[in-house]
Amino acid sequence: MHLISIEYSQFEGKPKQWRLEEFSLGDINLLVGKNATGKSRTLSIIRGLGDLVSRDVKLQYLSGDYKVTFDKDDKPITFSLKYEKRKVIEEKLMIGKKVVLDREKAGKGSIWLEKNQDYMDFQAPETVLACVNRSDEVQHPFFKDLNDWGKGQRYYRFGERMGGDHLSPIAKEKDEVELNLKDTNLVVKIFDKGRKRFPNFVEDIRRDMEKVGFDIDNIEIGVPTGLLPDKTLFMLPKGLILKESDLPGATEQSDISQGMFRTLSLIIQLNYSQMASIPSCILIDDIGEGLDYDRSTALIKLVIEKAKASSVQLIMSTNDRFVMNNVPLKYWCVTQRLANTCKIHNYKNAKEKFDNFELTGLSNFDFFASEFWQNR
Numbered sequence: 001m002h003l004i005s006i007e008y009s010q011f012e013g014k015p016k017q018w019r020l021e022e023f024s025l026g027d028i029n030l031l032v033g034k035n036a037t038g039k040s041r042t043l044s045i046i047r048g049l050g051d052l053v054s055r056d057v058k059l060q061y062l063s064g065d066y067k068v069t070f071d072k073d074d075k076p077i078t079f080s081l082k083y084e085k086r087k088v089i090e091e092k093l094m095i096g097k098k099v100v101l102d103r104e105k106a107g108k109g110s111i112w113l114e115k116n117q118d119y120m121d122f123q124a125p126e127t128v129l130a131c132v133n134r135s136d137e138v139q140h141p142f143f144k145d146l147n148d149w150g151k152g153q154r155y156y157r158f159g160e161r162m163g164g165d166h167l168s169p170i171a172k173e174k175d176e177v178e179l180n181l182k183d184t185n186l187v188v189k190i191f192d193k194g195r196k197r198f199p200n201f202v203e204d205i206r207r208d209m210e211k212v213g214f215d216i217d218n219i220e221i222g223v224p225t226g227l228l229p230d231k232t233l234f235m236l237p238k239g240l241i242l243k244e245s246d247l248p249g250a251t252e253q254s255d256i257s258q259g260m261f262r263t264l265s266l267i268i269q270l271n272y273s274q275m276a277s278i279p280s281c282i283l284i285d286d287i288g289e290g291l292d293y294d295r296s297t298a299l300i301k302l303v304i305e306k307a308k309a310s311s312v313q314l315i316m317s318t319n320d321r322f323v324m325n326n327v328p329l330k331y332w333c334v335t336q337r338l339a340n341t342c343k344i345h346n347y348k349n350a351k352e353k354f355d356n357f358e359l360t361g362l363s364n365f366d367f368f369a370s371e372f373w374q375n376r
Contacts, residue, residue, distance in 0.1 A: 023344035033335030038342030054150025152280030159286035162265035163187035167237035215245035
């Protein structure tokens with residue numbers, strides 16, 4: 001199931017009002033724009049919806065109004081959610097043209113019973129989404145697609161440490177607990193679980209790193225050599241250890257460069273999710289941040305290839321000209337901020353402008369720098 005359009009607002013009619021105008025998405029999307037135009041905020045809005053419909057979080061913001069459409073097997077699934085003061089005041093789900101959930105204030109509404117082939121009235125707690133509270137695969141199987149989309153969403157902030165400053169104690173297999181795969185700081189544990197679960201896991205990561213320009217002979221997990229023994233600890237924290245091809249010794253996690261570690265962390269987590277057939281939507285903020293031209297270009301190419309080879313929807317953001325020049329314009333979503341509103345220009349709503357620019361022979365970055373996307 002893919003997200004094909006989204007519209008969002010909060011604090012309507014108040015000084016703090018903020019809106020994301022409705023825009024359509026494809027299978028691969030790159031949000032580009034100047035600083036403070038809404039790129040990261042747009043990703044956060046999509047992430048926030050995923051968290052809400054997957055039971056991962058409760059209503060945590062005072063106000064929100066989502067209108068989204070998904071595509072599942074060429075059938076539209078439309079979901080709207082409005083809440084104020086952390087209380088749901090509207091929630092509606094349509095499968096095609098059929099309303100299967102319609103809820104208003106005070107939690108009252110009607111819901112379709114699949115087994116009975118009829119509607120029933122219900123009342124849910126005001127602070128809980130009905131699509132979560134009433135989840136039932138027998139009577140309400142239509143909620144599962146929405147729940148699964150949220151559970152399968154992955155959000156990576158490439159401009160941050162991506163777990164680089166987090167060591168992890170590794171439990172024995174019988175003592176392992178279920179990992180929160182949405183927590184990117186758990187990359188050491190995710191790597192450990194992946195190498196135990198999938199025979200080619202380590203080799204696939206090594207090859208992917210090589211494609212990006214980092215030559216690695218092996219990847220392991222170990223206790224950092226500089227860590228003082230602590231008998232009070234049941235398990236010593238461990239980190240990733242690399243054997244780089246051009247170095248005689250090993251490189252411990254604390255000594256791996258930030259750009260290299262962020263790349264490694266992203267590749268580990270993407271590979272695990274895809275091998276486990278988990279992801280539905282991958283969000284990557286500031287993709288390529290801190291990498292040189294060649295490696296940034298190679299990473300973008302690798303991530304897009306992985307998305308194309310799977311059923312994953314990819315939504316990235318950047319203001320890096322290296323990245324812009326190496327992602328086709330057909331994937332671009334240019335963010336424009338007009339006071340408290342974020343407007344998106346892309347191939348779906350401005351096809352003529354995008355096609356006309358292709359005739360100029362200029363670079364993709366020129367399309368952005370010249371603001372050709374908004375010229376008539």
